[in-house]
Amino acid sequence: xxxxxxxxxxxxxxxxxxxxxxxxxxxxxxxxxxxxxxxxxxxxxxxxxxxxxxxxxxxxxxxxxxxxxxxxxxxxxxxxxxxxxxxxxxxxxxxxxxxxxxxxxxxxxxxxxxxxxxxxxxxxxxxxxxxxxxxxxxxxxxxxxxxxxxxxxxxxxxxxxx
Amino acid sequence: xxxxxxxxxxxxxxxxxxxxxxxxxxxxxxxxxxxxxxxxxxxxxxxxxxxxxxxxxxxxxxxxxxxxxxxxxxxxxxxxxxxxxxxxxxxxxxxxxxxxxxxxxxxxxxxxxxxxxxxxxxxxxxxxxxxxxxxxxxxxxxxxxxxxxxxxxxxxxxxxxxxxxxxxxxxxxxxxxxxxxxxxxxxxxxxxxxxxxxxxxxxxxxxxxxxxxxxxxxxxxxxxxxxxxxxxxxxxxxxxxxxxxxxxxxxxxxxxxxxxxxxxxxxxxxxxxxxxxxxxxxxxxxxxxxxxxxxxxxxxxxxxxxxxxxxxxxxxxxxxxxxxxxxxxxxxxx
Amino acid sequence: xxxxxxxxxxxxxxxxxxxxxxxxxxxxxxxxxxxxxxxxxxxxxxxxxxxxxxxxxxxxxxxxxxxxxxxxxxxxxxxxxxxxxxxxxxxxxxxxxxxxxxxxxxxxxxxxxxxxxxxxxxxxxxxxxxxxxxxxxxxxxxxxxxxxxxxxxxxxxxxxxxxxxxxxxxxxxxxxxxxxxxxxxxxxxxxxxxxxxxxxxxxxxxxxxxxxxxxxxxxxxxxxxxxxxxxxxxxxxxxxxxxxxxxxxxxxxxxxxxxxxxxxxxxxxxxxxxxxxxxxxxxxxxxxxxxxxxxxxxxxxxxxxxxxxxxxxxxxxxxxxxxxxxxxxxxxxxxxxxxxxxxxxxxxxxxxxxxxxxxxxxxxxxxxxxx
Numbered sequence: 094x095x096x097x098x099x100x101x102x103x104x105x106x107x108x109x110x111x112x113x114x115x116x117x118x119x120x121x122x123x124x125x126x127x128x129x130x131x132x133x134x135x136x137x138x139x140x141x142x143x144x145x146x147x148x149x150x151x152x153x154x155x156x157x158x159x160x161x162x163x164x165x166x167x168x169x170x171x172x173x174x175x176x177x178x179x180x181x182x183x184x185x186x187x188x189x190x191x192x193x194x195x196x197x198x199x200x201x202x203x204x205x206x207x208x209x210x211x212x213x214x215x216x217x218x219x220x221x222x223x224x225x226x227x228x229x230x231x232x233x234x235x236x237x238x239x240x241x242x243x244x245x246x247x248x249x250x251x252x253x254x255x
Numbered sequence: 256x257x258x259x260x261x262x263x264x265x266x267x268x269x270x271x272x273x274x275x276x277x278x279x280x281x282x283x284x285x286x287x288x289x290x291x292x293x294x295x296x297x298x299x300x301x302x303x304x305x306x307x308x309x310x311x312x313x314x315x316x317x318x319x320x321x322x323x324x325x326x327x328x329x330x331x332x333x334x335x336x337x338x339x340x341x342x343x344x345x346x347x348x349x350x351x352x353x354x355x356x357x358x359x360x361x362x363x364x365x366x367x368x369x370x371x372x373x374x375x376x377x378x379x380x381x382x383x384x385x386x387x388x389x390x391x392x393x394x395x396x397x398x399x400x401x402x403x404x405x406x407x408x409x410x411x412x413x414x415x416x417x418x419x420x421x422x423x424x425x426x427x428x429x430x431x432x433x434x435x436x437x438x439x440x441x442x443x444x445x446x447x448x449x450x451x452x453x454x455x456x457x458x459x460x461x462x463x464x465x466x467x468x469x470x471x472x473x474x475x476x477x478x479x480x481x482x483x484x485x486x487x488x489x490x491x492x493x494x495x496x497x498x499x500x501x502x503x504x505x506x507x508x509x510x511x512x513x514x515x516x517x518x519x520x521x522x523x524x525x526x527x528x529x530x531x532x533x534x535x536x537x538x539x540x541x542x543x544x545x546x547x548x549x550x551x552x553x554x555x556x557x558x559x560x561x562x563x564x565x566x567x568x569x570x571x572x573x574x575x576x577x578x579x580x581x582x583x584x585x586x587x588x589x
Numbered sequence: 590x591x592x593x594x595x596x597x598x599x600x601x602x603x604x605x606x607x608x609x610x611x612x613x614x615x616x617x618x619x620x621x622x623x624x625x626x627x628x629x630x631x632x633x634x635x636x637x638x639x640x641x642x643x644x645x646x647x648x649x650x651x652x653x654x655x656x657x658x659x660x661x662x663x664x665x666x667x668x669x670x671x672x673x674x675x676x677x678x679x680x681x682x683x684x685x686x687x688x689x690x691x692x693x694x695x696x697x698x699x700x701x702x703x704x705x706x707x708x709x710x711x712x713x714x715x716x717x718x719x720x721x722x723x724x725x726x727x728x729x730x731x732x733x734x735x736x737x738x739x740x741x742x743x744x745x746x747x748x749x750x751x752x753x754x755x756x757x758x759x760x761x762x763x764x765x766x767x768x769x770x771x772x773x774x775x776x777x778x779x780x781x782x783x784x785x786x787x788x789x790x791x792x793x794x795x796x797x798x799x800x801x802x803x804x805x806x807x808x809x810x811x812x813x814x815x816x817x818x819x820x821x822x823x824x825x826x827x828x829x830x831x832x833x834x835x836x837x838x839x840x841x842x843x844x845x846x847x848x849x850x851x852x853x854x855x856x857x858x859x860x861x862x863x864x865x866x867x868x869x870x871x872x873x874x875x876x877x878x879x880x881x882x883x884x885x886x887x888x889x890x891x892x893x894x895x896x897x898x899x900x901x902x903x904x905x906x907x908x909x910x911x912x913x914x915x916x917x918x919x920x921x922x923x924x925x926x927x928x929x930x931x932x933x934x935x936x937x938x939x940x941x942x943x944x945x946x947x948x949x950x951x952x953x954x955x956x957x958x959x960x
Contacts, residue, residue: 119678119894144821145808146896147922149907162894162905162922166805166819168826171894194807197930205642220635220959231643239911244918246890297722393603397625397941465716466788474611474714475945557789558716560942561625 096121099170102141106133113173120162120173128176128185135188138163138172146171148198150206152180152233153241159185159208161195177241178208187213205231270352270362278348282497283313288543289550296554320493323486328391331483335389340484340491343382347498350375354505355429357515357534359526368429369417372506373410376461379499380406383463383470386492387480398479401561402470406461408568413457415576416450419583420510423447433514437524440513446583451511453576455545458503460564462496465553469561504545505538512541600628607636611714611945614955618932620944627944630936632929638959645919650676650750650886653919658744660923661957664703664900666696666735668921669748674829675895675906676750679888688752688877689831694868695735695747697861698765701772702731703900704854704861707952711851712783714949715792720783727775730768737761750886751879762869769862776859784855793847797935797947800845807931811902811924812857813951816850818843823898830897834871837864847950854952885914901925901952923957 096112103110103124110124126134146162161174178185187210189196199210200219207229210216218225233239287302287310294301302309327333353368355361365371380403387399421427423446424435441447460467471479481492508514515534517523523530559567593602606617615636621629641656657672658665670692677684705728709721732742738761739747739754747754783789804814804821814821822839824832840856842849889910896905902924909918928951936944 144805149920151918166821192806194927220638243890243911244909297719475942554719
């Protein structure tokens with residue numbers, strides 16, 4: 094499967110994906126995915142024998158972002174999906190039923206950022222102790238908090254579909 | 256004095272003291288031997304710090320164990336918990352009473368010698384069960400359950416293989432069995448060899464040593480049935496294990512390897528002092544030779560899995576030993 | 590959900606760990622047992638979590654060098670490799686070829702050391718006490734070599750952005766060549782002692798079979814994936830450093846059981862020796878540090894992802910910068926984390942002893958999971 098085909102597949106799910114410069118970014122395809130389309134895209138990648146690499150929360154203003162990486166088993170195609178969500182009460186649909194490996198990654202991001210992965214059967218603390226409560230250790234304070242545009246430069250930003 | 260204490264009682268007490276002392280010395284020596292052999296198998300010198308070549312290591316270890324407090328877990332059944340180490344230690348020592356170290360060096364030559372040893376050896380299972388149950392620890396319980404299943408299973412081929420010799424000789428008496436081996440040793444006859452192999456495998460399993468050390472499988476059950484034991488509680492289990500090794504090897508030597516008989520022209524059947532010394536040396540050489548093999552096996556093989564262990568017993572060892580017994584019986588009748 | 594004890598059921602809930610001889614660190618596995626059969630196995634992690642990701646967000650890149658050696662204590666150099674490659678990718682720094690070769694040589698030696706550690710520990714899990722001392726004997730040679738060049742034996746922080754800390758010397762090169770010869774002759778002994786042993790074979794063959802689909806859905810990588818017949822190795826599928834110039838095979842075995850994973854790792858050690866040998870032959874002259882490395886490494890704005898093949902599988906660094914010299918977000922994807930997450934599916938229905946074999950064959954390093 095070539096890169097173009099992957100891009101086409103992502104397009105059929107209604108997501109605007111753009112090829113990325115692998116030598117400088119380490120990924121081949123980047124896409125901003127609207128939250129309601131995330132599971133659809135994940136399912137499309139699952140059907141095409143992709144492997145889940147990780148789920149990463151990034152705290153930013155005004156909205157925070159959750160980043161997913163998928164890699165094709167033969168290599169040559171790493172897909173990065175970005176999802177934005179509200180910073181006060183972040184909610185993203187879970188993909189742990191599609192990729193069971195995402196379960197632990199989602200629980201970890203729930204521990205560190207308080208992202209609610211809707212539909213996840215068990216969001217109890219994985220890494221933090223059971224009584225950690227609302228610790229959210231990786232949340233940035235006001236002084237350190239940056240705008241999402243400062244992290245993801247606008248050119249890639251404009252390809253967003255929403 | 257002889258009016259108050261019948262000489263027989265004095266003899267019993269003296270010999271019991273000697274047997275206990277022998278069991279303790281044996282354990283102390285064996286621990287060091289095991290650690291040294293293990294060290295050399297693993298290309299290291301083993302204990303080396305205390306005394307010349309680390310010879311005093313076990314003495315120091317023993318002192319440490321005795322100085323340690325024996326903790327009883329809060330939920331444990333305290334009396335059973337304390338009784339278990341003694342249960343594991345006393346029976347193998349008592350069984351040594353009927354072992355003929357030399358023609359005259361035997362405390363009691365019971366006419367049911369083999370049965371006496373086997374019934375005492377069976378108490379070992381009880382000790383492990385009691386230890387595992389009373390510890391109120393799930394790992395200990397697992398160890399106990401495993402020990403019971405394992406020992407009950409392995410006792411059957413063990414008995415069958417000993418029975419082969421008993422019907423051959425026609426006596427349970429240890430001295431008769433040794434005397435029957437004046438010319439040839441049973442381990443060097445076809446049926447005797449099979450019985451010896453089965454017996455030795457079962458003996459390793461009965462003493463719970465690797466590769467059959469499932470009741471205390473370290474990587475699975477931390478320490479199995481003796482997880483909660485500290486100090487001399489643990490020390491007595493340790494002593495019991497080494498005394499059991501001695502006992503298993505002593506039975507093997509008596510029943511299969513000619514007991515205190517030496518090889519053809521080096522043997523003596525005399526009753527004098529030097530004859531006794533020579534006989535004892537032959538006996539001990541054979542016993543410790545077998546123990547070294549047990550140590551060698553332990554440090555070479557991985558542990559078998561529990562279902563494999565039982566399958567091996569029920570599907571291979573028991574049929575073999577039964578067939579062997581049948582062949583021997585038929586051959587004796589011919 | 591972690592099972593709770595229920596006295597009305599015929600099951601037993603057993604806590605394996607956090608202190609247990611075969612969890613290789615402070616891992617706790619909550620087991621639901623029916624007799625000796627495992628119904629559920631829930632790993633509980635986080636006992637040794639040190640939050641390296643947060644540390645990465647409050648200190649600059651050179652401040653993080655000391656952290657990279659402290660996540661995976663068995664194969665620490667790969668973690669350093671991924672870190673500097675991620676920063677170099679973001680900043681566009683060209684590394685002199687000699688430095689890249691040195692990185693590959695030391696990382697591959699470290700991979701062999703890690704697999705040797707695993708070899709011993711795995712056999713220890715199976716109840717064989719002796720092999721670990723044999724493999725540690727060989728590992729000691731590697732540690733001496735690496736100590737000579739990096740100054741550390743375990744927690745290496747040898748790689749720098751733009752190159753490496755110190756150049757190799759003749760003593761290291763000669764010593765490594767001697768080691769390669771020695772190590773090749775040792776594999777025969779390993780195979781004789783362990784691979785052909787009937788008890789060992791019965792314990793690992795057909796135990797803990799991972800299907801290729803499980804690999805994909807859980808994101809398991811490294812020898813675990815290659816033991817299921819998937820030739821997924823970052824050194825080949827997404828070549829980094831100088832791996833594209835070197836000739837080596839990716840050993841795969843299709844069975845997916847513990848024995849396949851065992852054979853993958855043994856074969857990988859031989860391949861790593863090939864890599865080291867070739868890299869030593871081709872080692873170019875020149876500097877070991879790039880000329881134009883800015884003193885203050887301003888990251889971004891932007892994100893990079895850098896994957897490297899660590900001893901246990903794919904290690905990923907996600908680095909997001911906001912234009913300052915302190916990363917805005919540093920996420921580490923440790924391989925064991927994903928490899929362990931499939932334990933529950935893998936372990937249901939096996940015997941307790943098999944669970945120990947399975948966990949051993951996954952080659953877990955807990956500080957890497959609790960990063």
